[in-house]
Amino acid sequence: MDIAFAADKGGVGKTTLAYHVATRLRQVGADICLIDLDGRSASTAWVGETGYVPAYTYEVLSDGLPSHAVRVWDTPAHPGPDMRRTLAELVDMIVIVAQPDRESQRAAIDLYAHLAPINPLVRVLLNAFPPTSREGQTSAQALSDAGIACLTTSVRAYRCYQRAQWDERAVCDYPYPSADNAWSDICTLTDEILETLNGRQVDA
Ligand SMILES: Nc1ncnc2c1ncn2[C@@H]1O[C@H](COP(=O)(O)OP(=O)(O)O)[C@@H](O)[C@H]1O
Numbered sequence: 001m002d003i004a005f006a007a008d009k010g011g012v013g014k015t016t017l018a019y020h021v022a023t024r025l026r027q028v029g030a031d032i033c034l035i036d037l038d039g040r041s042a043s044t045a046w047v048g049e050t051g052y053v054p055a056y057t058y059e060v061l062s063d064g065l066p067s068h069a070v071r072v073w074d075t076p077a078h079p080g081p082d083m084r085r086t087l088a089e090l091v092d093m094i095v096i097v098a099q100p101d102r103e104s105q106r107a108a109i110d111l112y113a114h115l116a117p118i119n120p121l122v123r124v125l126l127n128a129f130p131p132t133s134r135e136g137q138t139s140a141q142a143l144s145d146a147g148i149a150c151l152t153t154s155v156r157a158y159r160c161y162q163r164a165q166w167d168e169r170a171v172c173d174y175p176y177p178s179a180d181n182a183w184s185d186i187c188t189l190t191d192e193i194l195e196t197l198n199g200r201q202v203d204a
Pocket residue numbers: 007009010011012013014015016017042127128129155156157158159161162163165
């Protein structure tokens with residue numbers, strides 16, 4: 001099963017979410033890996049040398065995909081035609097990441113228009129919303145009203161994600177209330193992704 005995080009924009013949280021969702025899946029016992037297609041190998045650097053979450057770089061596209069039960073893909077910003085075709089052909093679910101700003105949401109809508117006709121399971125995820133507001137749900141509603149399929153989970157903004165990246169750790173490793181909140185978003189997001197994939201398998 002393949003799940004890709006994508007965006008037509010850099011800096012929206014693809015690497016952060018791919019790494020954390022992979023970590024959550026590993027924590028609940030899934031046989032998972034990260035496929036790091038970002039030119040700067042950001043998620044490979046994040047997983048470090050521990051092997052807890054194995055990571056592979058773009059060579060697997062030509063050499064053959066590793067045989068883990070679940071592969072979480074971290075993809076480059078601005079996927080061109082070749083990358084879009086790869087996503088359409090090889091990935092079961094594409095999560096397009098958008099932040100609250102207008103430009104990021106426009107980029108998400110543009111990419112959705114390219115990918116939704118060629119992959120049956122494309123969902124927009126709203127990331128980095130203010131922790132105390134309901135803005136995430138309101139934006140998701142506005143996008144769904146416009147015909148864009150969104151995940152109902154939105155991921156709130158917490159600074160612990162930056163710290164976790166510096167430390168090559170996950171937010172679940174920190175004993176702070178804000179890190180607990182951040183991790184709870186990741187767990188809810190992972191559950192919703194799995195439910196969406198399972199729903200598709202039942203429909204098929
Ligand atoms: N929910 C969030 N809350 C706070 N900071 C976030 C969140 N998601 C991502 N970030 C931060 O935004 C920056 C860009 O994230 P990154 O995952 O590298 O984006 P991308 O892979 O899309 O380029 C990083 O500093 C990361 O820590």
